[in-house]
Amino acid sequence: MTAPIARATTTEPIVETAQGKLRGARAANCLVFRGIRYAAADRFQAPRAPAAWAGIRDALTPGASAPQTNANPPPGPPYVILAQLPRPANAAPPPKLPESEDCLFLNVWTPALNDGRKRPVMVWLHGGFFYGGTGSTTDGSGIAGRGDAVVVSINHRLNAFGYTHLADLAGGEFAEAGNAGMLDIAAALRWVRENIAAFGGDPSRVMVFGTSGGGMKTSFLMASPPARGLFARAGVQSGPGLRFMERDTASAVTERLLREVGLTNAQVRDLATIPADRLLAGYHAVAAAMKPTRFIDLPCFAPVIDRKWLPQHPFSPGAAPGTAAIPMLIGCNAQEMSFFWGNDPAAFTLDEAGYEARVRDFAGEAAPAVLAAYARAYPDATPARRYLQAFSDYSLALPVTAQADRHAAAGGTTYAYRLDYQSPALGGKLGALHTLEGSLLFDTPEASRALLGPGDAPVRLARTMSEAWVRFAATGDPNGGALPRWPRYEPKRRDTMLFDTGTSAVSDPNRRARETMAGLLRA
Structure with a gap:
């Protein structure tokens, strides 16, 4: 999370963004700026631009990840087999990352500042479908260290916090709640367009790419009219995004969530104020009862068809308007x-x-x-x-x-x-x-x-x-x-x-x- 304002020394990398100056760190082969706030948001509402500040603010540690940890996980080993890989002798377990609803932060790796170059920008969208994951564990130094690109990773709202469809049950200021996590990503891309030149990046050559859920998010953006012009290339790695959720299905999921947290349909707006741990527990209970039957199924808490943000499915039955204008690298x-x-x-x-x-x-x-x-x-x-x-x-x-x-x-x-x-x-x-x-x-x-x-x-x-x-x-x-x-x-x-x-x-x-x-x- 962005640290309090501090004094600078002459050897520290300092960059000036539209909101204020940031102090990063020198890695072995590049410069890195972590925990940069790109937006802020109230629960279920659209993100808003970050506030400006005076002086120099530290960007040295990653910001919080979205709430996602299940306080009562199912018994037995985790389904992700990576947990079974042997760990090096005496290796410490990875630190637990902080989680918070206040999670709209990004990280930037750049080869250099103020060297006259405008490099392509690679914006990484993390996996974890739409329920989990983080950009805080990304390491962009391998690419940035070679000097040929600027790398960005982001955190955004997930699961019930990012994809509870309220347009048909609550409306008003919650009309876009079913796609809040995707609105966050669009806000991050607007921040990149406005600020990445200061980090040595070319805002006209932005590639959005991701694996698994990151590929699905990329596919959404390709078909989203408000995202047009925010990126020029797309990379979909093991995350085809053919279809997303229909509104009726998404509303039915929200009704299940309401019952799980002890609310009625008439109390739907109370979802915005119940404790975060109660909402997260409700999400996990609903998700456990609505498991997907195949990889590309998104039965709950995923992006929703919406007149503004996703007028039609990205690649079903064919390519949505606008998607063909974006070069795409895809595979598995x-x-x-x-x-x-x-x-x-x-x-x-x-x-x-x-x-x-x-x-x-x-x-x-x-x-x-x-x-x-x-x-x-x-x-x-x-x-x-x-x-x-x-x-x-x-x-x-x-x-x-x-x-x-x-x-x-x-x-x-x-x-x-x-x-x-x-x-x-x-x-x-x-x-x-x-x-x-x-x-x-x-x-x-x-x-x-x-x-x-x-x-x-x-x-x-x-x-x-x-x-x-x-x-x-x-x-x-x-x-x-x-x-x-x-x-x-x-x-x-x-x-x-x-x-x-x-x-x-x-x-x-x-x-x-x-x-x-x-x-x-x-x-």
């Missing part, structure tokens, strides 16, 4: 879903009968075709590995391909990728799991050695991928450097860059999922 990892099996150890040891039963669960009448296709493609794989591949293709490769198809068919500049690098963690059973690309895109592979493994291969891959993403941020085209030619994605060929220990472009690598499961997309 080859074996995404092992990430979510931390509390499902049986998924890694399935026999043939168990594998077939699970495929029938998600594929229904298409199960025979899916089983036959994956038996032909992976004759030597265990049933568990075939299930991991089929379920990952169904969950992410299929909707990612659909979003790429629809963007390109509308005339958009589209580039597609797939990360195939196999994590050696936990005996190699994870494959190329969800979020594996994070430290590769940020060129910080040392931070993820537990997932990436030893040696030079992760270092080379991180440099290749991060440089491609920076080129895309700068020009809308990732080609250049030592990267093989990366063709634009077109629905007829579906050219896709595969990133592994080697890198190559291939045509339609997700064809198996598309041809056997197309009828299961329903979006």
Whole structure:
């Protein structure tokens, strides 16, 4: 959180924003400014511009993350399998990040101030779908340290605080509450447009990108009229955002929340004043009862169709107006879903009968075709590995391909990728799991050695991928450097860059999922 005003020394990096001067810190290879307030907001209401200040204010520590921690978590191990990775000997546990409704803060990493350069800007939207996560743990120093881009990460409102739809039950000043978290992101982008030049960034070359929920948020912004002109490129990593919530469904969720916290529909406005821990507990209870049935399902507390902010779904049934004007880089990892099996150890040891039963669960009448296709493609794989591949293709490769198809068919500049690098963690059973690309895109592979493994291969891959993403941020085209030619994605060929220990472009690598499961997309 932004610290009180203090005196400066001559060696400290000082930047002047529209609101006042900020003091940052010198990292080993760049400058970093943390906990910058980009807006303020009352519960369920639109964000407002931050107040100005006199003197110099410290920007040395991250601001608070949005409230999200469940005070009464379900029993058993967490579903995110990263919790099972071995920790280095004597390593201290990561510090618990502060959480607060007052969470509209961002962080900036820049190579230099006042050097006459205008670099592309890469604004990272964190994952965690729309219920959790934080930008406070992002490390933009790998990219900024090379000198070729400015990196920004943000915190914004989440779960019931950011996505409780009140327009139809309360209206008035709460009319935009169902998209409050997205209004926060738009406010952060306005702050970037107004201030990023002072940090050495080019406000005309802003790329918004994110993994998982961050990709979904990026997809929302592409289709949101008030967000037009705030960014020039989009990166959607393992987070296709085809559809969001319909108003009637969102209102029904709000009614469930009211009952959970002991209020009636007539008392809906009291949601704005009940204690934060009571609202958060109500959210967790409703969310536990409304779990998604597949990765792209958003059954509760997610963005809502709205005449102003989201007039129609971003990529369903086709690309929404305006989305094709924004170049998009989109893709996923080859074996995404092992990430979510931390509390499902049986998924890694399935026999043939168990594998077939699970495929029938998600594929229904298409199960025979899916089983036959994956038996032909992976004759030597265990049933568990075939299930991991089929379920990952169904969950992410299929909707990612659909979003790429629809963007390109509308005339958009589209580039597609797939990360195939196999994590050696936990005996190699994870494959190329969800979020594996994070430290590769940020060129910080040392931070993820537990997932990436030893040696030079992760270092080379991180440099290749991060440089491609920076080129895309700068020009809308990732080609250049030592990267093989990366063709634009077109629905007829579906050219896709595969990133592994080697890198190559291939045509339609997700064809198996598309041809056997197309009828299961329903979006």
